[in-house]
Amino acid sequence: MRAYRFLPLVIVLVAAVVPLSVVSQTAQRGYTADKSDWWSFLNERNPDPRNIKFQNRIPSTSNFVIAGVSLGENQFTQAEAIFGKAAHIERGDASTGREQVCYKSRGDSGKVYLVFEQGEVSDTFYLFSDGPDWNGSKSCVTSNRVSSNIRISSGLALGQTHEQVVGILGRPNINTTNKLEYFWAGQKKISPEEFKELRRQHQDLSDEELHRNYDYYDVDVEIEARFASSKLN
Numbered sequence: 518m519r520a521y522r523f524l525p526l527v528i529v530l531v532a533a534v535v536p537l538s539v540v541s542q543t544a545q546r547g548y549t550a551d552k553s554d555w556w557s558f559l560n561e562r563n564p565d566p567r568n569i570k571f572q573n574r575i576p577s578t579s580n581f582v583i584a585g586v587s588l589g590e591n592q593f594t595q596a597e598a599i600f601g602k603a604a605h606i607e608r609g610d611a612s613t614g615r616e617q618v619c620y621k622s623r624g625d626s627g628k629v630y631l632v633f634e635q636g637e638v639s640d641t642f643y644l645f646s647d648g649p650d651w652n653g654s655k656s657c658v659t660s661n662r663v664s665s666n667i668r669i670s671s672g673l674a675l676g677q678t679h680e681q682v683v684g685i686l687g688r689p690n691i692n693t694t695n696k697l698e699y700f701w702a703g704q705k706k707i708s709p710e711e712f713k714e715l716r717r718q719h720q721d722l723s724d725e726e727l728h729r730n731y732d733y734y735d736v737d738v739e740i741e742a743r744f745a746s747s748k749l750n
Contacts, residue, residue, distance in 0.1 A: 548608045553651040556643045557608075558739070559615040559636050569690055571702035575736055576686065582670040584662060586633070588640040593618055596633050600663065604656040612637055619657035622664045629675065631663050645743075646675055646750050673742075677749045682742050699740040704733045 552560050581588040586595040596618055597603060603618040615636045622629040630648075634641040646665065668674040672685050682697055683689065691698035707715070715727055722730075742749055 548606055548653055549610060551608055551652050554608060554615075554617070554653070555649060555651060556632065556645060557615060557617070557634060558641060559609060559613050559634070559639070561609070561613050569698075569700045571700045571737065572688075572690065573703060574701055575703040575705060575738060576699075576701055576740075577671055579670040580673070580686070580738075580740065583631070583642055583644065584667055586642070588642065590640075592633050592635065592640055592642075596620070600631075600660040601658050603658040604653075606653045606656060617653075619654070620660045620663045621657040623659050623661055624664070629663055629665050629667070630657060631667065632657075644669075644675065673749075675749055678747060679744065682749060686740065695744050697740075697742040697744075699738070701738040703736060705736045706733055707731055 554560055578587075585599055586592055593605070593616075600620045603620065606617045606619075607614070608617070609615050613636075615634050617632055617634045619630060619632045621631075629646045630643070632643040634643070644667065665675050673682065679692075679697065683692075686697075686699055689697040690700045712727065712731075715731055716724070719727060744750065
């Protein structure tokens with residue numbers, strides 16, 4: 518991904534210990550060995566910067582919501598309720614396995630794309646304009662709700678400057694002319710809804726055992742912002 522000029526604003530929520538299962542119901546196969554999705558963090562062509570020192574905190578959950586869709590187990594269902602039904606594309610295998618749904622703008626000069634992705638232990642969305650084509654891009658659903666004006670709930674949006682992005686997210690781990698990268702790590706308390714689902718999945722365990730083993734889980738968050746002509750694209 519870092520070999521291309523046009524790169525996305527990427528929000529990645531990675532749960533190192535995932536208490537809930539992700540179920541794919543309508544995935545479209547045929548792209549298993551394909552790596553043309555240059556924007557994906559799970560694409561094996563992309564280097565994995567594990568030598569980065571993570572900031573010890575989890576940013577505001579408003580960074581995980583775009584146009585009413587929240588990253589998590591139900592992100593595909595939410596996306597389809599707002600943007601319309603879309604083909605589910607499956608790529609990769611095992612740790613690089615990923616399922617994706619894609620939406621694109623209708624009238625912008627230079628298409629704007631919004632892609633939701635789920636991996637083995639990660640939930641991600643990618644918002645970007647222009648860029649190289651990829652296999653499966655014709656499956657992107659055109660939506661009036663996708664445009665250059667779409668915003669993440671925290672206020673992040675295409676076209677912003679370095680200063681505006683830093684003003685929203687704070688100090689980045691990596692700060693260059695064309696890129697800002699953020700890496701955060703921390704623990705998250707399980708929500709009442711998640712506990713109910715665990716209760717349903719693990720009827721052989723007592724509430725005490727569930728709380729002891731699953732009340733908190735580790736979460737890594739990565740946000741990558743790329744710029745062209747000093748504007749977030």
